[in-house]
Amino acid sequence: MKTEPVAIIAAGAVTPIGADLDAFWTGLVTGTDGVSRIERFPVGDLRVGLGGEIKKLKRERRGDCRASQLLFAAADDLRARASLDAPPARVAVVLGTALGGVEEGEKALAGDPSARRAAAALYDGPARALALRLGARGPVITVSTACASGATALGVAADLLRSDAADLVVAGGYDILCRFVMRGFDALRSLTRDRVRPFDRRRSGLLLGEGAALVLLARDRDAGERRLGRLLGHASASDGAHVAAPDPEGRGLEWAIRAALAEAEVGAADIDFVSAHGTATPLNDRVEAAVLRRVLGACAERIPVNAIKGALGHTMGAAATLEAIMCLLASREGVVPHTVGLEEHDPECELDFVVTAPRAVRPRVSLSTSLGFGGCNAALVLEGDAR
């Protein structure tokens, strides 16, 4: 049974390299480095105090948590580009997050006795807040497949549309930098003291970032002329191997990619561009590169690959949605951004990486891959609107 494509009508974002979609794209193609010393909370006791922190954010309303504020900023950007022209009950919200409102939980446990703070610690709170702000009264769903959340959310959103459970879906991902996550990754020794170097021979770990990214989705037949691109296929799969590390063979990732390609009814020969997860941890990048070589076969020699976490840091729940949006913007603009931080070739990661400067190509079909804690893997197949 052929799976109906889903139109991606518009996008909105707030990131460490740009406060809206246009600035995000400009930052990518100019190689802007969004990583800096974290200023919003104390990091002096941590091994690494760097991250992709958003320094300026329009403060919405006293009492909104930072996660909601990031989402509201991305939603304002989205709504400046497209309207939610469907009955409220037919507009759904599907958001991916790794951390939800955990910073509110930190505050609740640090002495703030309010009931409001305790309720805001629930991870589904920011999605509810966004739905309320948008006036969306359809399904409100929070997905948490760790750092693959932003991809899984787009897949669940597409399922809502194909099942006729909604006419429009605002979908995407978000996460914030906070003490909780910085302390956790610091304890794991996963953060690099160097810069983030995806697929580089010298890579030594990731740095975290924060952001929010949203897309407006509709059934392709309902979208009319307005379209940034299309979601052709998606899949998610479990490694069933380790709580924190990827399966050394990458079996879950491979399964997800093959299933997404099958749903999209495209083969390796149809892929024009790959946006890799590319955390810059030694194991992730080696596993991911090997899987991509297996799936793409001989086509791997000619398919450009990039990873944008060198510019942004790892924005966790936002990452996969930002990367999907980047794929569509690359189609529209005819340029693939380069992999900031990748300078020295790693023979264990043999792919055609876009390095040093953006490459002038106009991909039609893109593959975006994601991995996360808990053996979460996800893949998206996207088609850009190159008109």
Added chain:
Amino acid sequence: MTGTEVAAVGVVTGWGEGAAALPSDAVRAAAGRRVIAAARPPLVGERFRRATRECLLGVAAVEALLREANLEREEIRGCETALVYVTAAGYGAANHGFIVAGAATGATLHFPYTAPSAVPAEVAIEFGLTGPYVILLGGAAATIDGLWQATLQVGRGRCRRALVLAVETFSECEELWARGRWLLRPPLVESAACALLIPGPSRATYAPASTESPLEALARARAGETLACAPLIALALARAGGGAAPFRLTGQWRGRRAGLAWEAH
């Protein structure tokens, strides 16, 4: 799209294992206790050294399911089994431990166990599940969303069967839950439940619901407040009562009620 059916449901709660362990009136049985705790399942071995209580409850729920369905572990192993995990608060205990215990002692829970994905990860590792994988956060309405996702995974041929697992614990964060008392009605009953969906004769229809279904009311009355586990406990009660399609399941969380109706094709 292929139809589906619920083949079995495994349930572990603070009241005991299975639907038969549920009291007829949870409020009366609680006798004023605010939380009915579930014991840490006696799973041992090096692999579970770091696993949290909620992870072990997830494993215990799948084991209860296998006993209920009379299945061997090998029969669900591999990429033909989807795993859909749902929780409203299952990550709370680990977060609490990481924030409070870590701050007090300097020692910290292994950080990856604070992720909501830790519970399904331990389940996937234990039972060798490598198929489609979705994790949703929220209460009973999210479990309805999860059951709907499972019907899609099976119905569209992405897998041959789907497990819908929910785990909720409250003890460690009892004080926080007490602050948010408008969200839920005690007793809060720690639970883990898992439903097995397979291809079958019934078509599932997913839609918002304006009213509580009889099964939702029954699960609340018998089990108490079990958040994301409630719709799965309702399914277990329906099966225990000989229920088969057509039936309607609803779940409510923070003002949203979702519904899923199984009807004969």
